Amino acid sequence: MQHPPPQGDKPLLLAARDVTKTFDRTRALAGADFELAEGEIHGLLGANGAGKSTLSKIISGHHSFDSGEMLYRGQSIRLRNTRDALRIGIAIVMQETSLVPDLTVLENIFLPELGRPGRLDYAAMRERGRVILDSLGQSDSLPFDWKVRQLSSAQKQLVEIAKALGVGAKLIIFDEPTAALSPGEVSRLFDVMARLRETGRGLVFVSHRLEEVFSITDRVTVMREGRTVLKAHPTADLSQAELIRAMVGAELGAIYTEPHRQGEARHGPAILEVSHLAAQPQVKDVSFSVRAGEILGLGGLVGAGRSETVEAIFGLRPRSGGEVRLAGRDLRANDPQAAIRAGLGFVAEDRRTQNIVPDLSVKENLLLAHLGAHRGFLRGYQSRKRKVSELLQRLGLPEERLMDASMLNFSGGMQQKIIMARWLLLSPKVLILDEPTKGVDIGTRAGIYAMLRDIVAEGAAVIVVSSDFEELLGISDRIVVVSDGCTIADLPSAMLDEEKLTLLAAPRTSMAHNTAMLEHFAREHGGAGFWALVEEDRIICLNAVVANAALDPGFKAGEACVAAQTQIPRALSRREPIFVPEADNGRTTLLLPMRNSRGHDLGWVGLSLFPDAELPQPEAIKARIDSIAAAL
Helix, strand or coil: CCCCCCCCCCCEEEEEEEEEEEECCEEEEEEEEEEEECCCEEEEEECCCCCHHHHHHHHCCCCCCCEEEEEECCEECCCCCHHHHHHHCEEEECCCCCCCCCCEHHHHHCHHHCCCCCCCCHHHHHHHHHHHHHHCCCCCCCCCCCEHHHCCHHHHHHHHHHHHHHCCCCEEEEECCCCCCCHHHHHHHHHHHHHHHHCCCEEEEECCCHHHHHHHCCEEEEEECCEEEEEEEEHHHCCHHHHHHHHHCCCCCCCCCCHHHHCCCCCCCEEEEEEEEEECCCEEEEEEEEECCCEEEEECCCCCCHHHHHHHHHCCCCCCEEEEEECCEECCCCCHHHHHHHCEEEECCCHHHHHCCCCCCHHHHHCHHHHHHCCCCCCCHHHHHHHHHHHHHHHCCCHHHHHCCCHHHCCHHHHHHHHHHHHHCCCCCEEEEECCCCCCCHHHHHHHHHHHHHHHHCCCEEEEECCCHHHHHHHCCEEEEEECCEEEEEEEHHHCCHHHHHHHHCCHHHHHHHHHHHHHHHHHHCCEEEEEEEECCEEEEEEEEECCHHHCCCCCCCCEEEHHHCCCHHHHHHCCCCEEECCCCCCEEEEEEEECCCCCEEEEEEEEECCCCCCCCHHHHHHHHHHHHCCC
């Protein structure tokens, strides 16, 4: 995304100077500096515990600061609460939205007005809401009468943004807004943010995803240990290595290694086999296997059924069909304790509600999985003492911290490492992790990836669910793609990139027009139509419709192969906008490129027919393809 850096003559919207903040005995901010100009998107970055969330909450009125100075539009301010912030035009869009689920979209957008005396003018509110959504280019994205609980994560984010605009916010903080969004939803959010920048608003973007920072921000400020270490630096003048160095204070090197590029010889036999798993309504037909010593990525968009799949495997969600076998034995449905004792570990997505018991000490949280696996009257903690010491050393956590009264005293990254260590204590055969690096900084991510490599090196298998396609590609040996509750593809990660993975993960419902097009081509002409990604001599099929089995191209949806293994090697090699006959003259195939309205490569559409058939004009086929691509 192209965006100009902020110009020197743009007025400052906000300036924070030498701000400090202490909670009990913890110094959260120790001299933070930050500035934001009108009409810019400013990245606020740092490792977990660096102070960026504290500074964001001070700017938005959630906390007051101890010392320092904060200027807004040239005037010194000291906010007492969020109402004060909203009154002067400062709002925050949190990762965990603050919406009321049982109120409608319209009522949530104008929530601050619901407590005012007098009758509400719903017609006027609806008109104002329409104007707000029009200004964001999202006029058809939100049904005003729906309850918020019916909305997707992306739609809830949009309601939060509309709510901020409803109170006339001039400064909007986006705190990890993309954590629960798919790549397509992130792109739409960035379009909205770009529109807000064009209207002169100042946006603060807090994120751990560096590729997003480089994509959307004009300047960045980096915090470390409560201090500003890089202030208002133009993003375009930084490399990723320089930004990481500023965040963690050291060179990290490559956080991904590529053991999966060395082939599959090092992997053992299949240790977990999932066959036609169903857990209605989200999981319909999922099949895959994972081998000892392998990292398997489970990819797909938010809502595709990935989390529900792993929950059904572990026994947290009732199965309605299919089989799960671990180490050659059937794994009982709906029985997490049996899964633990069989050698299956599971780190759920939501740390706070699914993994941590705040009222237990760190040691008790660490030993929770042990209690699930242990048989007998006593707790048997002593049997794990040596392993606990080894794990603490691996985590870099002093042993005396085991007796801390609450896990909430630790950063999110350290919490996640302790949760993973909980399962490593049991030496599981298979460890499933759902969004393991969600909301953690780059340094912690590197540490988590190192732990995963250690696990597979010891002979275990790992399954990772992640919405971060770069992460999946970087750590996985293979990737199984799930869409609309069904497995769509099972491919080596070396064959994929983010664009290919995004196309494979597209909801089958969104491919309705594409499928209808292929069906029309195949049935009208009595042949076979397909949509595929073609790169050099390799092909990945995204969709295929075969009306005549004699013209089967030699691949089906979700499969990958080399051109020579197909029935149409000459057409795949030449890729010309004409019907190309094969050497045996048994068929002739037209291949045409497909691009969307933004010029993105969407692969190739092919039509195979008998050479003696009445061949359609390539121009007519191309026109139909272009009309479908314009909607993608």
